[in-house]
Amino acid sequence: MPVDAVVLFLRERGHDIKHPEILGLPVTTGRSERTIDRAQEQLTEALVNGDEDLCRGIVLDAYLANHRLSTICDQVICRAFQSIGNLWSCGDVEVFEERRACEICVSVLHELKRLIPSPDKSAPSAMGGTTNGDPYTLANGMVELVLREVGWNATSLGCGLPFDSMQSAIERHRPQLFWLSVSVIDDAPCFVNGMNQLFETARSSGTALAIGGRAIESEIRQNIRYTSFCDLMEHLDGFASSLRRSTTSPG
Ligand code: B12
Structure with a gap:
């Protein structure tokens, strides 16, 4: 066994x-x-x-x-x-x-x-990582695990990804969910711009965008677009479980 x-x-x-x-x-x-x-x-x-x-x-x-x-x-x-x-x-x-x-x-x-039991072959897919200049690996690794526990085929793309590379990943793989863990924001205007472009790419690919992390303060949040913001992994657990049910339910 x-x-x-x-x-x-x-x-x-x-x-x-x-x-x-x-x-x-x-x-x-x-x-x-x-x-x-x-x-x-x-x-x-x-x-x-x-x-x-x-x-x-x-x-x-x-x-x-x-x-x-x-x-x-x-x-x-x-x-x-x-x-x-x-x-x-x-x-x-x-x-x-x-x-x-x-x-x-x-x-x-x-x-x-x-x-963790491996996800089914038919499981919806999720991917994500951290952005340019963000070296914090632990929260990103946790997101992958939490999603796998609730039945997502989740893959971390790692840390320090430029926004345009994340957009390419979404366009090429069309995951049902993309996550971003944000512990550091070096340049707030660049971050806001990158996030909003990422959201547009995600929306046109039918991908939900879940974000979290200590650097996303309320002022930043008010200026960016996303599908779900989570303070905790427990919030992601709830969001991803219900999204999975609606993604896989018949009709
Ligand atoms: C480890 C660590 C580092 C390591 C990280 C290494 C690695 N491999 O990840 C390294 C060496 C990079 C580092 C560097 C620095 N660090 Co540091 N670091 C930490 C430490 C101890 C732990 C961070 C961590 O990983 N925690 C575990 C994760 C899981 O917790 P989390 O990030 O809070 O995430 C939770 C939520 O935010 C949420 N979440 C996060 N992302 C996402 C994403 C999604 C989708 C969802 C749903 C949820 C979610 O869920 C998580 C679990 O509840 C913190 C202390 C702390 N209080 O966190 C200091 C801390 C963040 N660091 C600090 C400092 C000062 C620095 C340095 C400036 C030190 C220096 N002089 O060089 C540099 C800055 C680096 C940079 N480029 O910005 C300060 C920041 C103070 C501040 N107010 O900004 C802290 C708070 C320490 C302290 N008490 O002073 N650090």
């Missing part, structure tokens, strides 16, 4: 996992607290200490406890990075510790991708 099917079975039945190493999971799987608040505190500490196995175990335990990926992303991983950002700005965490935490997180997100 493939590992994603075994993990799905364990999640749905709430069974404990006795020998995680047989499934290629870290030996710490099944040892950490399954409550979300405690998981966030444990993850912050494990990330700062660079304990990759423990980080993988904490996140996988939350997943095996049947928490939605969007909840794990918002309430465990994102909050852990907020704490790390605060510790860094107070000088209590070194730059190398923060960077190492990001590396670990990227590998944990890859591992989660392996454990």
Whole structure:
């Protein structure tokens, strides 16, 4: 049986996992607290200490406890990075510790991708990334996972994409959904212009445009066009689930 099917079975039945190493999971799987608040505190500490196995175990335990990926992303991983950002700005965490935490997180997100059941061949497609000058990889990786969990065939195009290349991707692949994660805006007028052109391309291709990220402040939002703005992965989870139902429902 493939590992994603075994993990799905364990999640749905709430069974404990006795020998995680047989499934290629870290030996710490099944040892950490399954409550979300405690998981966030444990993850912050494990990330700062660079304990990759423990980080993988904490996140996988939350997943095996049947928490939605969007909840794990918002309430465990994102909050852990907020704490790390605060510790860094107070000088209590070194730059190398923060960077190492990001590396670990990227590998944990890859591992989660392996454990989510693959979308059906007939699943609607989604793609997206971050724009020019935006190096923030984590939120972008999370969007891909959250969409896959709700049955989308989601593919990240990566970070630092020029707007015209995103338009080409939409025209060539005509995905039902395109996302943009925006953590940095270098040049607001250029961003607004790029977004509005992207929206026009998306509209003429029948593609919904979902955006989110800390850099989209209300003044920017008022000047750009999009289909859905999400503060959280949990919002995307709800939006993408209902869009998927309307995309795939007969008639
Ligand atoms: C990791 C990190 C970096 C790394 C990122 C590496 C990487 N591989 O991604 C790097 C090294 C690039 C970096 C650089 C800098 N950083 Co930095 N960084 C962070 C940190 C610690 C975590 C960011 C992160 O990834 N969080 C996890 C993600 C998942 O959370 P999120 O971005 O908030 O996303 C959530 C929502 O916004 C939403 N969302 C986001 N995108 C989308 C998209 C869609 C479609 C949807 C639905 C939802 C959604 O869902 C997410 C989950 O809830 C933050 C601290 C913090 N509070 O976030 C500081 C932070 C953002 N950085 C900060 C600073 C100061 C910098 C630097 C200026 C430092 C420097 N002197 O060089 C540079 C600037 C770089 C640049 N070009 O702008 C400050 C920003 C302060 C400010 N007010 O602007 C922060 C807040 C730290 C702090 N407390 O001071 N940083």
